[in-house]
Amino acid sequence: MAGPTQDFWQQRFVTGQIPWDRGDAHPQLKLWLDQGLLSAGLSLLIPGCGRGHELLLLAKAGIDARGLDYAPAAVELARAQLATPEAQGRGRVEQADVLTWQAATAFDAVYEQTCLCALHPDHWRAYADQLHRWLKPGGRLFALLMQARRDSAGQGMLEGPPYHCDIQAVRALFPSECWDWPAPPYAAQPHAQGWTELAVVLVRR
Template identity: 55%
Template sequence: MNGPTREFWNERFVTGNIPWDRGEANPQLLQWLADDMLAAGQTIIVPGCGQGWEVAALAAVGLQVTGIDFAPQALALCRRLLERDGTHANLVDADVLHWQPTAPVDAVFEQTCLCALYPDYWTRYAAQLHAWLKPGGKLLALFLQAPRASSAEGFIEGPPYHCDINAMRALFPATLWEWPKPPYPRIENRRIEREELAVVLIRK
């Protein structure tokens, strides 16, 4: 497998070397919740859930949350967070490229999974997201902006891998997804000095 392995990611969580982790839920997710983008009782998947701040925030407002990660230590930390908050979510140790829910869901929150996957696997992952969602379901996506000068020479550097908006339009084509009109909110993560483009796609 090209790119980071399960062992690579698990070691990151074991040692606490997770600089992208804000120590709280992404502010854009909280804004989407404030805007009633999601409703209590709906089903939502958080792939690459990591330590689980967003899993906990979604569970706290009554959503039926499934958090997926294939780093056991990430899931252990997420479970601890849920226990601390007195909330519940279904946590799954699985590879997002192969796992399937028992039934299509209302929404997916995509924040750090896509940019952590080696780009060779992006097409497969996008197909998974489409399959996971009900028609009319929402993909709440935060596309990490991590451009590097070496890309001009054809090099692929990461993780995180740069989610260029043109690549995202090709990966999530308008034949399968409804795109909102730009401009899109830019969410800053000061810990890694990167920004994310916030886009809500509707599955056709």
């Protein structure tokens, strides 16, 4: 398999080498909640949920949130967050490979923050197909697209993670035949590591 292995991610979480982790839920997710785009009673999936900050926030909001992660250490950390009284008994986490995992029923929404950019681009097509399968028709994909272009990209190099989610490449992955796109420009959320993330909400056709 091209790109980072399960052991790569496991060691990052075991040693705490997770510079992408803000220590709290993403501010854009909080904004989407404040705007009423996500509300109690929805079913939502978070692939690559990491330490589970977003799972906890959504559980507190009354949303039936399920997280997936490849690394056992990440799953353990996320479950610990959801074991607190704040989670109100909501939220679940599974150890799974997002490229093969299948849902018993489709979800109302998927929150995509750091999974696409963590996967080697060789696997992006398979992952995009998974996202389409996981959502109900009319379901929403809340996506934060990592902008992490490096100078070596000019020579065709693929460096990551995080891999740069070029908007033209993402448009090809999520074509208008399958997804409704909002009109640009898209809000850009800054990251402490010097990256930015474009906030886009797609609707599954």
